[in-house]
Amino acid sequence: MSQYSKEELVDLIINDSSAFNDYRASFDDEIDLTETHFNNCTLNDLNLNNIDFSGSTFSDSEISCVSFSDCDLTSVDFTRASLVECDFSESLLTGADLSYATVSYCNLTETDVAGATFNGTDFSDT
Numbered sequence: 001m002s003q004y005s006k007e008e009l010v011d012l013i014i015n016d017s018s019a020f021n022d023y024r025a026s027f028d029d030e031i032d033l034t035e036t037h038f039n040n041c042t043l044n045d046l047n048l049n050n051i052d053f054s055g056s057t058f059s060d061s062e063i064s065c066v067s068f069s070d071c072d073l074t075s076v077d078f079t080r081a082s083l084v085e086c087d088f089s090e091s092l093l094t095g096a097d098l099s100y101a102t103v104s105y106c107n108l109t110e111t112d113v114a115g116a117t118f119n120g121t122d123f124s125d126t
Contacts, residue, residue: 003027010036017046024049 004012004023009031012020024047035055043058046066053068057077064084068091075095082102089109099119106126 006033006036009033010038013043013046013048014038014041017044021045021047 009020010033012023028050031051033051033053033056036053036057038056038058038061041058041061041063043061043063043066045064048071049067049069050071051068052072053076054072054074055076056073058081059077059079061078061081063081063086065086067087069087069089071088071091073088073091073093073096076093076097078096078098078101080100081098083104083106084102085105086103087107088111089107091111093111093113093116095115096113097117098121099117100121102122102124103126104122104124108126
């Protein structure tokens, strides 16, 4: 059982990545952050492994050096996001929308992208 509420976890992710990473290192169970909003955020150096983000939105965000490994990203909105050096290995991106996103130097090994939308997505160096 998480010691933080969903809202508190979102606040840590957005405002205190170091505290969130410390918490994540001590709590390895899946975290439910479904249908949360990270619009227009800057997210750097985060361990977001094994989190259920289904139905969430990261549109227009700057995301770099973030690990989304083994996450449920079903129907997540990444439109116009900048994703640099992110790890999506073994994640579900089914039905996700990455339209007009920039995806650079990201790891998509064994990622399920069935039904994902990539209209105008820039996959340079990925």
